[in-house]
Amino acid sequence: MAPIRVAIIGLSADAITDWAARVHLPYLLSPAGRARFHIIALCNSSVEAAKRSIKTFHLPSETRAYGSPDDLAADPDVQLVICSTRVDKHYETSLPSVKAGKDVFVEWPLAENAVKAVFDWVQHTLGDIQNIQSHLQLQRPTLKVQDSHTGRFIDTVESDVPDLIYVTGTLPGTEHIVKDATLHMRFRRAQAFLGEPALVWSIYGEKGEIRLTAALDTMLQVSSLMDVTIDIDDHENNEVQRVEWKWGAYPELHYLSRSYGPLYEAYYTGDVGKYADFGHAVKRHTQLDGILASWDASNAA
Numbered sequence: 001m002a003p004i005r006v007a008i009i010g011l012s013a014d015a016i017t018d019w020a021a022r023v024h025l026p027y028l029l030s031p032a033g034r035a036r037f038h039i040i041a042l043c044n045s046s047v048e049a050a051k052r053s054i055k056t057f058h059l060p061s062e063t064r065a066y067g068s069p070d071d072l073a074a075d076p077d078v079q080l081v082i083c084s085t086r087v088d089k090h091y092e093t094s095l096p097s098v099k100a101g102k103d104v105f106v107e108w109p110l111a112e113n114a115v116k117a118v119f120d121w122v123q124h125t126l127g128d129i130q131n132i133q134s135h136l137q138l139q140r141p142t143l144k145v146q147d148s149h150t151g152r153f154i155d156t157v158e159s160d161v162p163d164l165i166y167v168t169g170t171l172p173g174t175e176h177i178v179k180d181a182t183l184h185m186r187f188r189r190a191q192a193f194l195g196e197p198a199l200v201w202s203i204y205g206e207k208g209e210i211r212l213t214a215a216l217d218t219m220l221q222v223s224s225l226m227d228v229t230i231d232i233d234d235h236e237n238n239e240v241q242r243v244e245w246k247w248g249a250y251p252e253l254h255y256l257s258r259s260y261g262p263l264y265e266a267y268y269t270g271d272v273g274k275y276a277d278f279g280h281a282v283k284r285h286t287q288l289d290g291i292l293a294s295w296d297a298s299n300a301a
Contacts, residue, residue, distance in 0.1 A: 003034075004268060005077055007041035009069065009093050010084040012049060013056035020084035025057065026257040027250070027264060036268045037080070040064060043072040043093075069093045073100040080105065080267070105267075122185065122201070123284075124276075129169035129183055132287065136162035136295040140189070162295055163189035187218070209233040 006028065011020040027033045041064040044050040050065035066072040072081065073096035081097040083090060083106040094106045123129055140163055145155040165187040173179030192198045199214040214220065215227040230243040250261040266272050 001268075003036055003038040005040045005079045006037050006082060007043060007064075007066075007072055007075070007078040007080070008039060008082045008084060009043040009072065010089075011042055011053050011057065012044050013053045014049075020082070021057065022254070023256050023260055024082055024084055026253050027261050030250070030253060030261075032250070032261065033264065037264065041066060041072060041075060041078055043067070043069060069096045073097045073102065078102060083107075103267075105263075122183070126177060126183065126203075127172045127174060128283075129167075129287070130172065132167060132169040132290065134168075134291040134294060135166040136291070137164040138162050139164050160299075165291075167291060208235045 008020055008024065011025065012018075028037050028039060039059060040062075042050040042053050042059070043066040044053060045067065047065045047067040050067060053059075054061070054063045054065060064075065066075070069092070072078065078097075079102065081094070081102050081104045083094045083097075083104060085093050090106055094104050097104050138159065138161070141159050143157050143159050144153040145157055146152070147154050165185070167183075167185045169183050170180040171177050171183055197213040197215045199212075199218045199220075201212040203210040209232070211231050211233070213229050213231075217227075220228065228245075230245065232241045232243060233239075234241060247255065247258045250258045253261065263275060266275060
């Protein structure tokens with residue numbers, strides 16, 4: 001099978017966010033990536049910016065440079081478009097290629113809103129939440145603005161985003177989950193209690209409890225997996241067992257890139273059924289819109 005022809009939106013030589021360079025590019029330029037994918041085009045804010053990126057990242061001189069998503073979408077040779085822009089640019093940069101019938105790799109969310117990724121990976125593990133009830137509150141409306149270079153607080157702004165979120169619901173029955181088992185989530189925007197992990201996820205079972213903790217971050221994403229621990233409290237043997245885990249694939253790559261290799265491999269072989277698609281993402285958006293509806297209604301009252 002010939003390599004799939006790829007275009008990247010957002011591989012910038014001078015962008016504030018360098019996700020494409022840190023995560024996507026290392027795999028695509030690895031021996032495994034080169035055997036399956038061929039980068040033929042870049043799209044940035046201008047043709048000149050795309051040309052600078054081609055030079056900065058040592059891509060072949062024949063790599064095409066585009067300055068608009070529409071021009072990229074019109075290229076008949078591009079088969080797969082990788083959108084690696086800021087969240088608020090996902091929709092406008094991806095849509096032309098979607099309309100052109102191209103395959104598009106875009107990280108959820110598809111468009112900017114108040115999503116919390118924790119909501120997605122819990123349901124990926126346990127199943128879609130049903131009978132959702134929520135309570136949202138804004139406890140700290142005045143936020144300090146910090147200068148990213150000096151670390152000094154230089155201003156304050158008023159937030160209208162809830163910073164305390166409670167969500168409860170029931171789970172569908174599966175081989176391992178009793179029908180209508182309760183799921184309860186609590187998220188607060190505040191510093192974690194000193195010495196305690198930022199994230200604690202507990203799954204209570206009949207024979208024990210599984211507890212996943214992350215010391216520094218509430219988001220289980222590639223940039224925060226290094227501090228994740230998994231423990232099992234075995235009630236029958238009255239002992240706690242640590243579940244050791246390690247990266248299975250692509251140990252030669254930086255850890256930020258390792259979880260992306262299997263995604264690209266699955267796309268190349270057509271084994272994509274176990275990964276999220278646009279329909280999956282839209283379902284999560286709909287759920288979150290429902291949770292936020294009560295917040296919007298209370299503020300409008």
